[in-house]
Amino acid sequence: MSYFELMGFGPKGWGLLLLKATGMTVAVSCVAFGLGSAVGALIAWARIQGSRTLKLGAEAYTTVLRGIPDLLVIYLLYFGGSAAMTAVGHALGAEGFVGVNAFASGAIAVGIISGAYQSEIFRGAFGAIARGELEAARAVGMSGRLLFRRIVVPQTLRFAIPGLGNVWQLALKESALISVVGLTEILRQAQVGAGSTRQPFAFFITAAALYLMLSSISGWGFQKAEALGMRGVRRS
Amino acid sequence: MDFDFLGDTLVKLLGGVPLLLQLAAFSIAAGALLAALLALMRLSGNALFDAAARGYVFVFRGTPLLVQIFLIYYGLGQFPEIRESFAWPFLRQPYWCAMLALTLNTAAYSSEIIRSGILSVPFGQIEAARACGMSRSLVFRRITVPQGLRVALPAYGNEIILMTRATALASVITLMEVTGIASKIISETFRAVEVFICAGAIYLLINFAISRGIALLERRLSPQFGSAPAPTAIPKLAR
Secondary structure (H helix, E strand, O other): OOHHHHHOOOOOOOHHHHHHHHHHHHHHHHHHHHHHHHHHHHHHHHHHHOOHHHHHHHHHHHHHHHHOOHHHHHHHHHHHHHHHHHHHHHHOOOOOOOOOOHHHHHHHHHHHHHHHHHHHHHHHHHHOOOHHHHHHHHHOOOOHHHHHHHHHHHHHHHHHHHHHHHHHHHHHHHHHHHHHHOOOOHHHHHHHHHHHHOOHHHHHHHHHHHHHHHHHHHHHHHHHHHHHHOOOOOOO | OOHHHHHHHHHHHHOOHHHHHHHHHHHHHHHHHHHHHHHHHHHOOOHHHHHHHHHHHHHHHHOOHHHHHHHHHHHHHHOHHHHOOOOHHHHOOHHHHHHHHHHHHHHHHHHHHHHHHHHOOOHHHHHHHHHOOOOHHHHHHHHHHHHHHHHHHHHHHHHHHHHHHHHHHHHHHOOOOHHHHHHHHHHHHOOHHHHHHHHHHHHHHHHHHHHHHHHHHHHHHOOOOOOOOOOOOOOOOOO
């Protein structure tokens, strides 16, 4: 069977399955990235405004999650979560092993790692806001909340776009690691295909091409977003 | 907390450290050579070399490291030409496949760091050196490289730490380094939290040692500043 028959949408082709798996990769990466934004915003806030203990805790969070392998975090959430679920199940009278959902545990794992990176991006972007703007907002009598909503958030987001683009690419690539706990995303589907057709190179090169496609499209999207965000800024 | 189990696990995990260090050290060293070549290709001004290096960086930065590892370890065996070639005794071993994948991967990231380091050297200095009568290669050796290295060092240190972290993926193709041993203990005992604490501590300790080393080197290489200047190389990107 030729390569194109193998990857096509015919009766023996793997095209549809790979397409579905691509959808799964996008879905799990999006959920993880969104989670990471929420975590990142909280951690950045703790590092900018928090008390001394909060600052220290936030710093430890980013150091630890950026220093240990992502695979370990995925294992921790999947097996740790499953062990906890099994214990709860036994307490309620259920028998045997209860596994957690690979999608949920994987998305949370990639999300908390992404959060560590995003907190640094948000912190840097906040630092790029001109201090005079914050003072001016105070001077016209804005309350803290209004200042945050009207001045801090829009400006931080604008400066954060390039960095967030990088972190998104990271989450996209880290999502491939969720295949080790059995989520059927691109890499897992490619492994299944490679195993049953004995054409591993064909499947893994296709997986690589799919990832390249996703990262190119999203890279282009972030470029557009950056241009849109910076349209009011004069540059030399 | 069960301290006997923690201690026992820590001892078992430490057995994986030599393999981890081997993987990291070899791939970083070989990757640096390849990266220097790629950076020179980018800066050569030759359109063909430039496009080739650009394509390489695009492909290796745009795909997950795990896909690259699988492609080399499982994928290459599909071709009888490779199975019968001289390289097969190496490519059939997970050890060398992991080395190769890590090397190719880090070369793509490092080449961008080296390139931005070289580009950071002010053109006026190169002009001045040329005006003094230095040859191009002498300018490169005496002016560009020492200053470019200094600028690239913080970002490169970051890349070294990321590579140390990335060696964990070798466990997926059966190599028993720290993460491989950790996942084995987890699947035997289901005590993910304790094992995670031990393995995490090992990685953090190694990273800490590396970042101290890099900071020391930074200080040594910039005596005129007293302390390290702010990093100016491109922002890092993990895989």
